[in-house]
Amino acid sequence: MPLSPKERLKKTFPKTTSPHWHSRFSSSYWAWQITLGLLPLILLNVIIDFQDTLRLLIFAVLSGLMCDYLFAFFHREEITIDDGSSFLLCLLFILVIPRYTPWWAVMLGVFFVIAAGKACFGGWGQYIFHPSLAGLIFLATCFAGEITPYLRAYEYGTQQAVIPFYAWFFQVDAPTLGNMSPIAVLIGGMVLAWHRRIDPRTPATFLAALLILALLIGIRIDRLFLSHPIALFAFFILPDSSTSPITSRGRIWAGIACALFFLFFKSWLTGIEALAYSVLIINGLTPLLDRYARFVRS
Amino acid sequence: MKIFRRGIKLPDYKALSLLTPHFKKAPLPAFVTLPLKQHQGLPAIPLVRSGEAVKTGAKIAAAQGDFSAHIHASVSGTVREVTPDYIRLESDGKDEWEAEIVEQPDWKNTERDKIRQCIFNAGLVGLGGKGFPTHLKLDQTTKGACDLLILNGCESEPFLTADFILMFNKAVEILHGARFLMCVSGAKKCLIAIEDNKLECIEIILSKIRLLGFKDIEVKQVPARYPQGSDSELKRTCIPSKNRDDVKVLIHNVATAYAVYEAVKYHKPLIERVVTITGHCIVEPQNLMFRIGTSAYDAIKTCKGFLRDPVRVIFGGPMTGVSLSHLNTPLTKPVNGIVALAQEFIDEGKEKPCIRCGLCVETCPEHLVPETLIKGIRLKDRAVVRAFQLQNCIECGNCAFVCPSNIPLLDILKEGKQTYFGAPYESMHSEKDLIYAVVP
Numbered sequence: 041m042p043l044s045p046k047e048r049l050k051k052t053f054p055k056t057t058s059p060h061w062h063s064r065f066s067s068s069y070w071a072w073q074i075t076l077g078l079l080p081l082i083l084l085n086v087i088i089d090f091q092d093t094l095r096l097l098i099f100a101v102l103s104g105l106m107c108d109y110l111f112a113f114f115h116r117e118e119i120t121i122d123d124g125s126s127f128l129l130c131l132l133f134i135l136v137i138p139r140y141t142p143w144w145a146v147m148l149g150v151f152f153v154i155a156a157g158k159a160c161f162g163g164w165g166q167y168i169f170h171p172s173l174a175g176l177i178f179l180a181t182c183f184a185g186e187i188t189p190y191l192r193a194y195e196y197g198t199q200q201a202v203i204p205f206y207a208w209f210f211q212v213d214a215p216t217l218g219n220m221s222p223i224a225v226l227i228g229g230m231v232l233a234w235h236r237r238i239d240p241r242t243p244a245t246f247l248a249a250l251l252i253l254a255l256l257i258g259i260r261i262d263r264l265f266l267s268h269p270i271a272l273f274a275f276f277i278l279p280d281s282s283t284s285p286i287t288s289r290g291r292i293w294a295g296i297a298c299a300l301f302f303l304f305f306k307s308w309l310t311g312i313e314a315l316a317y318s319v320l321i322i323n324g325l326t327p328l329l330d331r332y333a334r335f336v337r338s
Numbered sequence: 339m340k341i342f343r344r345g346i347k348l349p350d351y352k353a354l355s356l357l358t359p360h361f362k363k364a365p366l367p368a369f370v371t372l373p374l375k376q377h378q379g380l381p382a383i384p385l386v387r388s389g390e391a392v393k394t395g396a397k398i399a400a401a402q403g404d405f406s407a408h409i410h411a412s413v414s415g416t417v418r419e420v421t422p423d424y425i426r427l428e429s430d431g432k433d434e435w436e437a438e439i440v441e442q443p444d445w446k447n448t449e450r451d452k453i454r455q456c457i458f459n460a461g462l463v464g465l466g467g468k469g470f471p472t473h474l475k476l477d478q479t480t481k482g483a484c485d486l487l488i489l490n491g492c493e494s495e496p497f498l499t500a501d502f503i504l505m506f507n508k509a510v511e512i513l514h515g516a517r518f519l520m521c522v523s524g525a526k527k528c529l530i531a532i533e534d535n536k537l538e539c540i541e542i543i544l545s546k547i548r549l550l551g552f553k554d555i556e557v558k559q560v561p562a563r564y565p566q567g568s569d570s571e572l573k574r575t576c577i578p579s580k581n582r583d584d585v586k587v588l589i590h591n592v593a594t595a596y597a598v599y600e601a602v603k604y605h606k607p608l609i610e611r612v613v614t615i616t617g618h619c620i621v622e623p624q625n626l627m628f629r630i631g632t633s634a635y636d637a638i639k640t641c642k643g644f645l646r647d648p649v650r651v652i653f654g655g656p657m658t659g660v661s662l663s664h665l666n667t668p669l670t671k672p673v674n675g676i677v678a679l680a681q682e683f684i685d686e687g688k689e690k691p692c693i694r695c696g697l698c699v700e701t702c703p704e705h706l707v708p709e710t711l712i713k714g715i716r717l718k719d720r721a722v723v724r725a726f727q728l729q730n731c732i733e734c735g736n737c738a739f740v741c742p743s744n745i746p747l748l749d750i751l752k753e754g755k756q757t758y759f760g761a762p763y764e765s766m767h768s769e770k771d772l773i774y775a776v777v778p
């Protein structure tokens with residue numbers, strides 16, 4: 041029988057500490073939202089290159105989640121494959137590797153991403169270097185013959201003087217899935233940044249610094265943007281929560297520094313590798329940036 | 339920059355208890371329990387013995403020295419119990435008041451020392467939740483002559499509307515109270531800070547200022563963001579940054595100003611105050627004038643009880659309040675609301691590892707880095723705790739509210755402050771647990 045309003049008054053309550061309520065926003069929810077931000081790109085990928093996208097997705101996600109499960113199982117840790125972080129890392133991984141990567145290389149790379157990149161450091165939030173990029177570098181080093189040529193050969197629009205407008209929406213011959221449509225990534229990223237799922241400071245300063253520097257040096261901006269997955273890195277990989285600075289000023293500096301490093305590396309490393317290395321360097325510098333960027337009141 | 343303002347816009351749920359914006363007195367309770375320590379500082383000393391008859395407004399416990407406050411009988415009747423912690427009175431239902439609580443002749447021109455004496459005699463404490471004795475706060479500033487009085491009408495805690503009701507119904511009285519406070523502190527100017535979700539109050543107060551012709555009182559509209567009501571945030575929004583360090587400010591709650599008015603005009607001690615009884619679990623959420631010492635049980639029963647089972651019942655707002663373990667706890671002077679929180683507001687999920695999302699950093703009003711601080715406290719790293727300035731934390735609870743990993747950041751920060759800095763000194767509500775701890 042339901043209690044009457046007055047009878048309910050007799051109850052006792054557990055004593056808790058303030059704040060007594062919570063935003064009810066959880067980290068796994070957050071990871072899935074960021075994954076959702078990649079949806080426009082993935083959809084376009086499926087439309088443009090159905091076969092490769094699906095092959096990469098299935099191999100990477102299945103083996104990634106399995107690796108995560110096995111690692112947690114053998115270490116007798118809590119199994120956290122449903123928190124979305126491994127899924128996100130696998131997804132980002134297939135977006136940065138060449139789309140012709142053979143399946144065994146994909147599986148090996150994903151094992152590296154999850155086991156060495158994420159789990160060995162203690163899981164989500166603990167790793168210092170972005171696991172997906174670590175996986176990419178691992179592949180590029182181990183299978184230099186199969187992987188690297190694809191990464192390096194691509195420079196969009198070297199033959200054409202005028203770049204067609206549709207290239208911003210889809211590039212059929214892009215070497216990586218992440219490179220296929222800058223606009224799709226931008227849309228997803230902007231929505232997330234608007235809702236503060238991604239801190240807008242990092243992408244904004246990174247893109248602004250890149251634009252200004254490119255203008256100063258005299259690189260063609262449209263070619264730069266079309267040949268590299270810059271939007272993907274600006275919105276999804278550089279502001280990754282665990283590896284980027286946490287203070288707001290640190291985030292601004294990270295964006296600017298990353299643009300500098302990228303243009304510096306670009307002179308001898310073409311393509312995605314230059315981006316990957318510059319982000320990894322920022323990852324390494326993160327504790328330092330955080331320390332010097334903190335707000336100090338005298 | 340406006341886009342990157344610190345603090346959070348909390349869902350406020352203030353409309354719940356504003357269905358009837360009246361100013362009504364609650365029925366007299368049969369029993370009242372008056373803890374002897376309802377304020378920061380030393381507990382009061384009982385002056386009555388069990389079995390004695392008292393009238394409403396009689397002094398039943400005297401302040402122990404200056405760093406304390408008097409306590410008065412809030413109903414007329416018999417003293418039933420006197421212990422070192424509390425005095426319990428049984429009401430006779432007649433509510434006979436002490437003879438001297440009447441309107442004073444020429445109260446508008448009360449002198450400065452007299453006002454201070456009235457405030458002390460009335461046992462006034464800060465009614466915004468901190469419970470710091472008002473006369474002490476005034477004394478601190480009169481020595482160094484204060485420039486600006488800020489009346490805090492922000493009420494940035496969600497759910498609570500007690501100050502709203504007071505400003506809505508008693509604007510003239512609050513303005514007179516502000517005048518008295520200015521007179522004692524020597525402030526030349528008074529700002530009434532009101533959040534922009536209470537535009538009605540702003541209008542009413544502005545019109546009353548014009549009516550009374552108080553040129554030295556102004557209303558300042560501040561953005562509705564938690565923790566707007568904290569001292570540091572108020573100073574930041576009310577004083578231009580160039581002379582923020584030179585201006586000596588005194589901050590009082592609007593409810594305190596109202597109580598000062600009553601204390602000076604009628605010599606009425608602080609025996610009742612507006613309390614919001616609200617939350618999604620209460621049948622009729624509303625604001626009522628409750629006698630101090632009414633138990634939470636009686637207060638909620640006045641509002642027709644619980645509609646459904648609350649998960650937590652809180653004295654004060656959900657961000658900084660104190661949760662009750664049972665409903666016999668009496669309302670004390672600083673309590674401005676009782677919130678019965680329903681299940682859907684509480685995340686019982688267990689703590690997960692920090693993912694460095696930066697939400698805590700983004701919402702901290704004091705520009706701290708809670709993530710690094712808790713790491714430092716947990717690793718007992720004194721250097722980190724110092725370098726990241728833990729002492730500036732005002733314990734507002736924003737970081738723990740937003741943390742997606744359910745890390746009890748505020749508990750860890752409080753603990754850290756205890757170990758590294760002894761007693762928490764700059765905090766919004768640090769002593770409150772102490773005040774409510776005397777539960778019979």
Ligand code: SF4
Binds near residue numbers: 699
């Ligand atoms: S809000 Fe919580 S999870 Fe996010 S950085 Fe702060 S402590 Fe870590």
Ligand code: SF4
Binds near residue numbers: 708736
């Ligand atoms: S409780 Fe302290 S650290 Fe946390 S948000 Fe408030 S002021 Fe910042």
